[in-house]
Amino acid sequence: MFFDTYKILRHQGKQFIPDITKAVLPTLFRGRPEISDEACSDGCSACADVCPTEAILLDPVRLDVGKCVFCKECVWACYKDKFSFTNDYKIATNVRERLIIAEGVIDPIKLDVLKVRKEIVKFFGRSLKLRQVSAGGDNSGEMELNACSNVNFDMGRWGIEWVASPRHSDGIVITGPITENMSEALQICYDAIPIPKIIILAGTDAISGGIFADSPAINRSFLDNHHVDLYVPGNPPHPLTFINGVLEMIRAKY
Amino acid sequence: MSFLAVNNNQTIHLKNIPILEYGEFISGIKELMANHNNHCASYFGFPEKNLTYQFIALIADDGEGDIKILSYILEDPANQQVESLTKEIPAFHIFEREIHENTGLGFINHPWLKPVRYAWNRTDKRKNLTNYPFYKLDGTESHEVGLGPIHAGVVEPGHFRFSCYGETVHHLEVHLGYQHRGVESLFLTKKSLLQRTILSESITGDTVVGHTIAFARNMELLYGIEENQKLALMRTIASELERIAAHVGNLSSVCQDIAYQLGSSVFGALRTSVINYFEWWCGNRFSKGLIRTGYNPYSFTTELREKLMKMLDDFELKYVEMSNAMFRLPSVQSRLEKTGTVTKEQAKIIGSVGLAAKITGIPRDIRNSHPYGYYKNVFYMPAIGKTGDAMAHTLVRDQEIKKSLRLIRYLVDDFEKHEKLDCDVRPDLKRKKMEPSTLSISLTEGWRGEICHVAVTNEEGELAAYKVKDPSIHNWFSLALALRGNEISDFPVCNKSYDLSYCGFDL
Numbered sequence: 001m002f003f004d005t006y007k008i009l010r011h012q013g014k015q016f017i018p019d020i021t022k023a024v025l026p027t028l029f030r031g032r033p034e035i036s037d038e039a040c041s042d043g044c045s046a047c048a049d050v051c052p053t054e055a056i057l058l059d060p061v062r063l064d065v066g067k068c069v070f071c072k073e074c075v076w077a078c079y080k081d082k083f084s085f086t087n088d089y090k091i092a093t094n095v096r097e098r099l100i101i102a103e104g105v106i107d108p109i110k111l112d113v114l115k116v117r118k119e120i121v122k123f124f125g126r127s128l129k130l131r132q133v134s135a136g137g138d139n140s141g142e143m144e145l146n147a148c149s150n151v152n153f154d155m156g157r158w159g160i161e162w163v164a165s166p167r168h169s170d171g172i173v174i175t176g177p178i179t180e181n182m183s184e185a186l187q188i189c190y191d192a193i194p195i196p197k198i199i200i201l202a203g204t205d206a207i208s209g210g211i212f213a214d215s216p217a218i219n220r221s222f223l224d225n226h227h228v229d230l231y232v233p234g235n236p237p238h239p240l241t242f243i244n245g246v247l248e249m250i251r252a253k254y
Numbered sequence: 255m256s257f258l259a260v261n262n263n264q265t266i267h268l269k270n271i272p273i274l275e276y277g278e279f280i281s282g283i284k285e286l287m288a289n290h291n292n293h294c295a296s297y298f299g300f301p302e303k304n305l306t307y308q309f310i311a312l313i314a315d316d317g318e319g320d321i322k323i324l325s326y327i328l329e330d331p332a333n334q335q336v337e338s339l340t341k342e343i344p345a346f347h348i349f350e351r352e353i354h355e356n357t358g359l360g361f362i363n364h365p366w367l368k369p370v371r372y373a374w375n376r377t378d379k380r381k382n383l384t385n386y387p388f389y390k391l392d393g394t395e396s397h398e399v400g401l402g403p404i405h406a407g408v409v410e411p412g413h414f415r416f417s418c419y420g421e422t423v424h425h426l427e428v429h430l431g432y433q434h435r436g437v438e439s440l441f442l443t444k445k446s447l448l449q450r451t452i453l454s455e456s457i458t459g460d461t462v463v464g465h466t467i468a469f470a471r472n473m474e475l476l477y478g479i480e481e482n483q484k485l486a487l488m489r490t491i492a493s494e495l496e497r498i499a500a501h502v503g504n505l506s507s508v509c510q511d512i513a514y515q516l517g518s519s520v521f522g523a524l525r526t527s528v529i530n531y532f533e534w535w536c537g538n539r540f541s542k543g544l545i546r547t548g549y550n551p552y553s554f555t556t557e558l559r560e561k562l563m564k565m566l567d568d569f570e571l572k573y574v575e576m577s578n579a580m581f582r583l584p585s586v587q588s589r590l591e592k593t594g595t596v597t598k599e600q601a602k603i604i605g606s607v608g609l610a611a612k613i614t615g616i617p618r619d620i621r622n623s624h625p626y627g628y629y630k631n632v633f634y635m636p637a638i639g640k641t642g643d644a645m646a647h648t649l650v651r652d653q654e655i656k657k658s659l660r661l662i663r664y665l666v667d668d669f670e671k672h673e674k675l676d677c678d679v680r681p682d683l684k685r686k687k688m689e690p691s692t693l694s695i696s697l698t699e700g701w702r703g704e705i706c707h708v709a710v711t712n713e714e715g716e717l718a719a720y721k722v723k724d725p726s727i728h729n730w731f732s733l734a735l736a737l738r739g740n741e742i743s744d745f746p747v748c749n750k751s752y753d754l755s756y757c758g759f760d761l
Contacts, residue, residue, distance in 0.1 A: 001579075001582070001583075004575070004578070004579045004582075005516060005579065007575060008516065008520060008572075008575055008576055008579060009516075011571070011572055011575065012519075012520055012523060012572070015519075015523045025533065026533050026534045026537065028533070028534065028535075028536065028537035028552070029533055029537045029538075030537050030538070030543075050446075050448065052444075052446065052448045052449040052452045053452075069452055069542075070538070070542075070543070071448065071452060071542075071543055072537075072543060072551075073448055085537075131404075132408040133404060133411075134408075134409065134410045134411055134433070134756075135411070135432075136432075136433050136434075136435045136757070137410065137433075137459075137757070138456045138457070138458055138459035138460075138757050139410055139458055139459045139460045139755065139756070139757055140459025140460060140462070140540045140542075141459065142408050142409060142410060143459070143460060143503070143540075144539070145408050146408045147522075147526070150519075150522040150523070150526065151519045151522060151523050152522075152523060152526045162407070162408050164405075164406035164407060165406075166404070176433070176435075177435060179432065179433060179434055179435055180374060180434075181372055181383055181431050181432045181433075181434050181760075182403065182411055182432045182433070184383075185403045185404055185411065185432065188404075189404050205456075210456075211440070211444075211449065211452045211453055211456060212435050212436070212440070212456075214443075215374075215435055215436040215439075215440055216374045216375075216436060216439075217373070217374035217434050217435050217436035217439075218435060218436075235538075235542060236459060236539075236540065238539070
């Protein structure tokens, strides 16, 4: 039995990604979108018409990554090939407006370090315990968040861990569009977390409601009353997006 | 009585469905359900016009491979009461509860006509999450333990109420609904095909391929598009890959729950290699974007095929040595064996499907009984267990992974036969309408079990109803039975080995 275990360990080798900030994803991965500044044909609204979640605004053309479900249909719909999705996965930010990509912008999406609360860096810089609350999430986001702590991504290296009880946690990570039926439990969970606490929205559904934005079964009033510390877009958010976003936040230097 | 029988992936004009009186309907159901090859694939009601509702039950026959349709019409069901089937055929309990919640139709003699998911458009708004009628256990040493909706781990919400006497759980009541997003009603209000496709991808994000194929097949049937062999083959490969990823991921979490760290880490890493392959294929680890109505947006190139074979060879080597080590370990065996046992008889009575049926020895598998797509060209013999406990779960998953690996290799070899076919061009649906007044049925086998999507169109060729059934609808009750006679500490292992969907149930 010992030799079996030894063989398995040998075959597995090193599984972790050594430098989480430099990992490269396949070119097909749909990360940060770019919109070229080529002029549109007069009156063309092909991209906005096809978008399933009304994430595209016209005149000038902008794409809201917080609403985008990354279906790539705008890329195929545009007659001028204005849209493209890069494999840049570092798309988390703490300012909602920064998720709206304008024409001709090819800069990466970054956190506004000045807006990161001081106590986050002070208290959570080297240890952050998080409670995840799924409020209508479709389980892909939850699985990706689970994957953050597996042997490949291993965010425990930086002291970031999932905990079972809100009492042990420093913040909540919300997935899903926040259903009416879950809204009360979400509030109770948030209240149970000791101060200071943070809120992270993971996934398009959580940030804007995504495809469920106008569903009568959701209730997003929780977000009207609370400050969100980090937006992690994606459908579902890639573990690299989440880990890099959180690390940038807790290590923000003023 | 003779019944109207259709096949999987078939449309039928609403006019051709015989309308029965309710009395005939229940005697018909009883006659059919006396044969244990039959199970209810779906039973739902939808507004025909104004207050008149049509109710349709689909009884799938695993032996004959067809689906019998029974239907009745009621005016203003909210103010009507009919005889319940549940007392005689418990498998109908969830469907009758769902109909009661959505349409208000009363069922006389239903033993537990409790709310299902507290849908936003339920008829009785006085019923809400705070006043769910739990069962009570009385006695001097009896006690209850509530768990959830927020419970340990990164999982979806659900409430579990254990009724215990001493340390023994006598009943587990599963109370869901927290994940309800209004999927079925959004299928009707969202008008574009793309929006509906995105919705079907979001029914359960862990069974994207299974649900989206079911949806895409329905749309192809209603729009009159043919699914060619190449497209079917590609979809089949995707669905088998999804199965492997889900099963191996589940073995990882079961290992974690029984404190077997090596298994948890290695199976977790193996899952990563499979879902990362999806990222190479279509840019999303959960294959969102891969399945579309009538075409394949991401072609399955020679390079991708070679990459797949390489990935699978590496996967198989590492998987086989890990699973051999795991199943040989006495501590794994002693923790999983006789934990959460469900008998074959129980599974038959409650109408379990998919894994929950297979662990007890019922070979219920749509790929075998109602083949669709490329499964028509292959013979798939379902893997079955015997014992119905947590051990059977892991053993059936292990067998299914190995079968899927073989099947994918066979399918990739078959690819050259159909290479010349074209499935990369998006069909032009702008001026096309769906077939009016038609019902279309699409059954697929997701990794949890049988997925059933039913679409109904109105006279204008617009969707009048879209009914989604995830296998979890049948199987949550099986988890409740599994816990009986066990301890609460067995719950994590049982829950993880069933690994049922919350959002697929709540919709």
